[in-house]
Amino acid sequence: MENRFARFHPLVSFFFYAGSVSLLILMLHPIFLGLALVIILLLNFFHDRLSGLWRWKFFLITTFILMIILNPLFNERGRHLLFEVGTHRVTLEAVVFGGMNALSIIGVIALFVSYNVIMTPNKLLFLFAKILPQFAVLLMLTLRFIPLMRRRLEEISVVQRSKGISVSHGKWKRRVRTGMLYVQTLLTYSLEEAIQTADSMKARGYGMSTRSSYEYFKFRRADVLAIIYLVILLSLIIYCRAFGYGFLTVYPVMEAWQLTHLDIGALTSYLMFLSFPLFVEAGGLFRWRLSN
Amino acid sequence: MRFNKTVKTVLLLLLASIFLVLNFWFENAYLWLSFGFVLLSILLFLVRFESRKVEPRELVLLAVLASIAAVGRIPFASIPSVQPTTFVIMMSGYVFGAESGFVIGAVAALASNMIMGQGPWTPWQMTAWGLVGLTAGLLRGTWVMNKKWGRILFGAVWGFLFGWIMNIWGFLAVVQSGSGVGFKAFLLYFASSAVFDTFHSVSNVILLLVFGDVWLKILTRFKRKYGLLE
Numbered sequence: 001m002e003n004r005f006a007r008f009h010p011l012v013s014f015f016f017y018a019g020s021v022s023l024l025i026l027m028l029h030p031i032f033l034g035l036a037l038v039i040i041l042l043l044n045f046f047h048d049r050l051s052g053l054w055r056w057k058f059f060l061i062t063t064f065i066l067m068i069i070l071n072p073l074f075n076e077r078g079r080h081l082l083f084e085v086g087t088h089r090v091t092l093e094a095v096v097f098g099g100m101n102a103l104s105i106i107g108v109i110a111l112f113v114s115y116n117v118i119m120t121p122n123k124l125l126f127l128f129a130k131i132l133p134q135f136a137v138l139l140m141l142t143l144r145f146i147p148l149m150r151r152r153l154e155e156i157s158v159v160q161r162s163k164g165i166s167v168s169h170g171k172w173k174r175r176v177r178t179g180m181l182y183v184q185t186l187l188t189y190s191l192e193e194a195i196q197t198a199d200s201m202k203a204r205g206y207g208m209s210t211r212s213s214y215e216y217f218k219f220r221r222a223d224v225l226a227i228i229y230l231v232i233l234l235s236l237i238i239y240c241r242a243f244g245y246g247f248l249t250v251y252p253v254m255e256a257w258q259l260t261h262l263d264i265g266a267l268t269s270y271l272m273f274l275s276f277p278l279f280v281e282a283g284g285l286f287r288w289r290l291s292n
Numbered sequence: 293m294r295f296n297k298t299v300k301t302v303l304l305l306l307l308a309s310i311f312l313v314l315n316f317w318f319e320n321a322y323l324w325l326s327f328g329f330v331l332l333s334i335l336l337f338l339v340r341f342e343s344r345k346v347e348p349r350e351l352v353l354l355a356v357l358a359s360i361a362a363v364g365r366i367p368f369a370s371i372p373s374v375q376p377t378t379f380v381i382m383m384s385g386y387v388f389g390a391e392s393g394f395v396i397g398a399v400a401a402l403a404s405n406m407i408m409g410q411g412p413w414t415p416w417q418m419t420a421w422g423l424v425g426l427t428a429g430l431l432r433g434t435w436v437m438n439k440k441w442g443r444i445l446f447g448a449v450w451g452f453l454f455g456w457i458m459n460i461w462g463f464l465a466v467v468q469s470g471s472g473v474g475f476k477a478f479l480l481y482f483a484s485s486a487v488f489d490t491f492h493s494v495s496n497v498i499l500l501l502v503f504g505d506v507w508l509k510i511l512t513r514f515k516r517k518y519g520l521l522e
Binding site: 021022025026070073074108109112113115116119121124132133134135137138139141142143145146148149150153157167176177178179180182183184186187188190191194195197198199201202206207242 | 342477
């Protein structure tokens with residue numbers, strides 16, 4: 001399914017993800033993090049009905065549990081005692097702190113799942129090509145070579161198998177040795193081929209003038225508006241955060257969870273920033289309904 | 293579109309100073325700070341890489357080595373914790389120099405993550421593998437690295453260092469700012485990864501022992517034959 005958010009200029013999407021990751025790391029407050037996680041889940045639902053996130057379920061759940069347990073295990077600071085195990089104090093502060101960090105990290109990983117759907121390699125390359133043209137070519141060549149190398153490895157292993165040599169059974173010492181011999185064959189084979197590729201590139205005029213690109217992203221009016229929207233919200237939030245709003249101080253004394261006026265202001269901007277892709281999708285759906 | 297040199301320098305200095313100011317502001321955000329450090333240092337390297345016009349032959353050579361480093365994991369999929377990526381990057385850095393070594397390591401990490409899926413660990417992997425290549429290139433003239441046992445020691449040390457670099461971000465993610473998690477947790481966290489680091493280290497040693505010399509020969513021969521990256 002094509003997402004409306006994916007149609008924005010790569011710069012917009014990149015800025016959204018970079019900003020969101022920063023916010024998740026900066027705004028450590030249970031209410032902020034909880035709501036952010038809900039939004040990110042919704043985001044993933046809109047992208048691929050959570051199928052991407054589902055593949056990460058094991059990693060996500062273990063990280064979450066580990067982080068919640070780890071902090072109280074090593075950290076006895078805090079005034080509100082929940083219970084004692086032997087002589088070990090488990091405090092409310094430690095649990096809250098561990099929980100907040102766990103939510104933040106899970107949020108970041110879930111956000112990256114959505115990032116991988118939206119920011120396809122060609123978009124990232126497009127961004128790179130603007131500021132780091134040589135590096136972008138290198139990366140593109142590498143990306144193109146990876147499937148090629150895979151095929152060549154397959155070829156090599158077919159030839160070797162006909163000689164009765166294989167990596168999949170036998171003693172492990174033997175297997176490591178054959179595996180590495182495959183890679184070595186691949187190396188000599190590919191190095192020679194590489195020279196031909198390079199000469200073809202040169203013959204086609206690589207480096208003579210500016211490069212043309214296969215896919216060109218235009219910066220439209222909607223992109224300008226989106227960037228302005230995101231920049232304003234992000235600077236508002238960072239401004240609030242710099243004065244200590246939108247952040248739960250746990251040590252030395254835990255604050256109340258209650259939100260002040262400015263906290264609520266920061267929270268609103270925070271939610272509006274994170275749910276930008278949702279607004280885009282919702283707006284698109286709404287227009288679709290109207291036009292029918 | 294190539295930016296000229298002064299614009300680039302000014303931009304980088306500006307980024308660095310913004311980064312410093314932010315650090316001053318949020319003094320306890322270690323995770324954030326380390327992300328900034330890593331990204332900025334990768335950026336510095338890439339800008340340096342851009343500053344020289346690289347010949348197509350050299351460019352393709354770097355791409356081939358990076359992709360072999362990334363793909364080399366496939367035949368070893370059935371053998372846990374053994375992968376030749378570090379070995380390939382080390383050899384390339386040793387033969388083609390520090391800068392090429394860093395670029396190969398960073399590109400191999402970035403490209404393989406583009407296929408396997410990016411995550412917050414990408415910049416750390418890029419740095420860790422980049423540093424493998426960089427240090428191999430920097431140390432190539434010294435007498436330690438000219439000896440076979442020196443290179444093997446180097447591989448053994450990097451098996452652990454690589455794991456530690458990747459641990460640092462994991463640990464900072466667990467701890468984040470201001471909590472009182474202390475040295476004990478730090479040690480435990482690092483000890484828990486020791487098994488994998490040992491495997492990595494041992495596999496580096498075995499590969500260097502059995503294949504180190506052959507690979508050096510192949511790469512050096514190729515470099516001399518076509519006069520690349522001298």
